[in-house]
Amino acid sequence: MRQRRIVRSLTIAATAFALVVPVTASAAAPQAGKAGTPKLAVPKISWGTCGPAPELKPFQCASVEVPTDYDRPNGPTTTIALTRLPASDPARKIGSLFTNPGGPGGPGVPFIQQIAQVLYSPALRAQFDIIGFDPRGVGKSDPATCYPTAAEEQAALGAISSFPVTAKQEREFIAAAAKLAVKCQTTSPDRLAHYSTANVARDMDLLRQAVGDEKLSYIGYSYGTYLGATYAKLFPNNVRALALDGTLLPEWYSGSNGERQPVGVRLRQGEGASDSYQQFLAECKKAGTACALNALGDPRTVSENTLERLKTHPVELTLPDGSKFTVDYAQAVMFMFQNFYSSYSYPELAETIALLATLSKPTAARAKTTIAKAPKALIEWNQRKEEYESVGSSLQPCIEAKQTGRPLAYPAYADAADERAPHFGRFRAWVGIQCEFFGLKDSDAFLGPWKNKVKEPVLVFGTRHDPATPYQATRPYANLWPDARMVTIEGWGHSTSLGGSKCADELLTKYLTTLAAPADGTTCQQDRKPFDPLPTGKSVSSLIR
Secondary structure (H helix, E strand, O other): HHHHHHHHHHHHHOOEEOOEEEEEOOOOOOOOOOOOOOOOOOOOOOOOOOOOHHHHHHHHHHHEEEEEEEEEOOEEEEEEEEEEEOOOOOHHHHHEEEEEOOOOOOHHHHHHHHHHHHHHHHHHHHHHHEEEEEEOOOOOOOOOOOOOOHHHHHHOOOOOHHHHHOOHHHHHHHHHHHHHHHHHHHHHHHHHHHOOOOHHHHHHHHHHOOOOOEEEEEEEOOOHHHHHHHHHHHHHHHHHHHHHOOOHHHHHHHOOOOOOHHHHHOOOOOHHHHHHHHHHHHHHHHHHOOOHHHHOOHHHHHHHHHHHHHHHEEEEOOOOOOOEEEHHHHHHHHHHHOOOOOHHHHHHHHHHHHHHHOOOOOOOOOEEEEOOOOOOOHHHHHHOOOOOHHHHHOOOOHHHHHOOOOOOHHHHHHHHHHHOOOHHHHHHHHOOOOHOOOOOOOOOOOOOOOOOOOOEEEEEEEEEEOOOHHHHHHHHOOOOOOOOOEEEEEEEEEOOOOOHHHHHHHHHHHHHHOOOOOOOOEEEEEEOOOOOOOOOOOOOOOOHH
């Protein structure tokens, strides 16, 4: 659920437009170990309670101050919020395990508080303090915001579609992107000016020292693998163990490979999602009555016809709780993409498409349809629209990654992407359009080269059918490391080593606790197939991150 919310935040962030505000951070980035670099003061952590909620009792919380600008180590500071689940067997404690949940813009504090006790093995919890932190500009760490209040941001973004389809929508979308870019740069210029991944890596190295670890033990998911690669470049001698799942190829994200494409195109998410879509349809057809689409005919035909009808005839629903919800083509595509993140979602995704297929038919009363029962996934999707996550938390690509410099060419980029990956290529091509209107850059960002000198073996996971970080990036990412051990998880979903494969979990635990890495090219299977019955007493919501 957490990752879906982040995806929605990134998607909304792609709906922006206005004037460029020329603000830049200070120049030369400090180099790790460079002679003459001012010595940084290591913050002291005072761990305390995380609040009165019973579920937070096992955790400790704290906040520390780090330099806002590492070129001015004695200047203004930025607050970093963090939490830890203390090692359950202090006598066997190895150290701290730092984590990043992805994004960019994913808050690490709630991530660890929600999943650490359930999805990390008892051996890991026994031997490590498991630490999550909200990266600078995110969550409780001096968040970058684009509007003074959540209400103003919701009002401004509420009318913007998930992505544009018609020429008129494209013009409106680009205009909205420019307006949002101006808002963000005028509301949080100081925070965004120092928001680069390189500075997050520098923060993490200070936190490593603050908890008393000589070297870093770290696991990063999705964008967290980009943070891991950046840390390795800046601090190659400070690595104990790095586990990296759902690899974001640094040259694709940063644009350092010279591709003049939008960041959403460079990441190949359209192709990854298209592969996941084909897998969903194929697994549905094999599942028989376990997949609701089979009751209506061939799953591919039903789904394609439904998406085509939604382009011209959106479905307006009144849900069982009385809330109203309009689903058009763009929203349906975004909803599908989000539900490809975990194959646990596939049955309810099929139920939702089947419902839309029925209600979008010419004979259906499209205008106002009240349904007595809705798939849980659809209800939760509607509720998530009310949650507030500032779009500012997802703007790291704007201040560190290379842009096309051609915002008016995005319709052509989207058309080409749609040819390669129908539905999903167009959707992901628009991600980052607001970045084209950013004059604000963090000059302390690191953008390559990406080959690193880490001597220790690192563990790299890639899921065969991953919609967000396509499997094709896994081997090139592994090749950046002198000794990477790549593990393929044969299955479906995004960053699936966490709760999706007992085999992967065992490899991860052994690696982090003993530093024994598996052979490069190892393969793991997922624990269940997409339409298998859920474990007894479990809901989809409890199984999806």
